[in-house]
Amino acid sequence: MSAVADKAAEFNKLGVQVLSCSTDSRFVHKIWQEQELSKMVDGGFPFPMLSDAGGKIGAVYGVYDEGAGVDVRGRFIIDPDGIVQAIEMLTPPVGRKVAESIRQLQAFQHVRKTKGAEVCPAGWEPGSPTLKVGPELAGKVWEVWKPTE
Amino acid sequence: MSEEKVQGCVGSAAGPVGQRLVTGVEQVSEAREEMKMHAMVGKEAPDFEASAFHEGGFSNIKLSDYRGKWVFLCFYPGDFTFV
Numbered sequence: 001m002s003a004v005a006d007k008a009a010e011f012n013k014l015g016v017q018v019l020s021c022s023t024d025s026r027f028v029h030k031i032w033q034e035q036e037l038s039k040m041v042d043g044g045f046p047f048p049m050l051s052d053a054g055g056k057i058g059a060v061y062g063v064y065d066e067g068a069g070v071d072v073r074g075r076f077i078i079d080p081d082g083i084v085q086a087i088e089m090l091t092p093p094v095g096r097k098v099a100e101s102i103r104q105l106q107a108f109q110h111v112r113k114t115k116g117a118e119v120c121p122a123g124w125e126p127g128s129p130t131l132k133v134g135p136e137l138a139g140k141v142w143e144v145w146k147p148t149e
Numbered sequence: 150m151s152e153e154k155v156q157g158c159v160g161s162a163a164g165p166v167g168q169r170l171v172t173g174v175e176q177v178s179e180a181r182e183e184m185k186m187h188a189m190v191g192k193e194a195p196d197f198e199a200s201a202f203h204e205g206g207f208s209n210i211k212l213s214d215y216r217g218k219w220v221f222l223c224f225y226p227g228d229f230t231f232v
Contacts, residue, residue, distance in 0.1 A: 001225060016219040019210070021199065024228045026160065029202035032228035048203040048210050052224075056164040060195045062187045063224045071224035078194045078220040082213065087190055095232040096223075105219065 001049075002040040003098045008047070010102055014109065018047040023058070023070050026051045063089060077105060079112065121145050162209050163198035194222075 001020050004011075011018050024032070029049035038044035050057075052071055058064030063074035075096060077086040085108045090096065107120040110130065118130035121141075131137060131145060188194055194212060201210045212220070 001223070004221075004223060011221060014219065016221050017215050018221045018223070019201075019212075019215075020223045020225065022225050022227050026200050026202040026207050028228050030205075033202065036229065046204075048201040048208075050199040050201045050210060051160075051162075052164075052199060054164070057197045057199060058224055060165045060187065060197070061222075061224065068226070070226040072226060074224040076188060076194065076220075076222040078212075078222060080217050080219060082193050082196075082216055084188050084190050084192060084194045087188065092226045092230070093232060101221065105221065109219065 001045050002037055003095065005037060005041040005043075005045040005047075007098050007102060008041075008043075011047075014102070014105055016105055019050055020045065020047060021050040021052050021057065021071065023052050023055055025053060075101060077101070077108060079108065122147060160200040160207060160209070162200040163211075166196040166198060166211070166213075194220075 004018060004020070008018070022029075026049070029051065033044045033049070052058050052064075055064035055066070055069065055071060058071035058074075061071075061074060061076065063071045065072050070092075072092060073088075073090040073094075073096065075086075075088040076084055079085050086104050088096065088101070103125060106126050107124050110126070111119060114130075117133060119133055120130055124130065129145065131141065137144075196211065196213045198209055198211045201208055203210075212222075
């Protein structure tokens with residue numbers, strides 16, 4: 001979560017509301033914030049830290065591990081209409097790359113801005129070309145985009 | 150965004166919204182149907198209410214309070230874990 005906190009300014013700039021969620025109580029969240037997160041990142045974790053005691057929310061999101069009694073690493077990008085646009089799930093020993101999440105957010109925001117007229121090909125970064133969806137593009141993607149670019 | 154109220158030692162929050170207390174046979178199957186609801190890309194994110202720690206205080210937060218904004222929801226195994 002400190003890696004997410006470290007990118008707080010970028011999330012804020014994109015108008016994205018970050019929420020973290022684990023099975024810990026809000027009291028534990030408070031102490032974690034005070035004792036550790038605030039020492040890792042200036043200001044600590046500046047977003048709401050949610051408590052999913054009992055894992056009911058995690059169960060509905062498909063991330064609750066009943067045996068361990070914890071929510072595994074699951075990350076959901078939800079658009080302004082409340083639709084899930086992206087999911088990433090990892091087992092506990094490997095952490096996320098937050099920059100990739102931000103790239104995906106920027107890509108989904110771009111697609112939304114164009115009302116779906118433009119789509120973002122593999123590896124898209126802000127500023128790189130998008131694809132204009134339409135029948136004329138069928139079979140001709142190779143003319144405008146290559147995976148090595 | 151969040152509901153301010155007196156926060157005692159034990160805070161209750163609704164959890165997944167839409168699930169009801171099971172009191173009768175008909176409701177058992179209904180509740181089971183609701184439990185099957187999983188988050189899927191392209192589908193509406195299941196709403197929930199959770200108690201939260203934010204900016205030094207405790208409050209209850211509902212996912213649907215953020216309708217109109219992009220939301221980045223991160224689950225993780227636990228506070229004080231290593232990764």
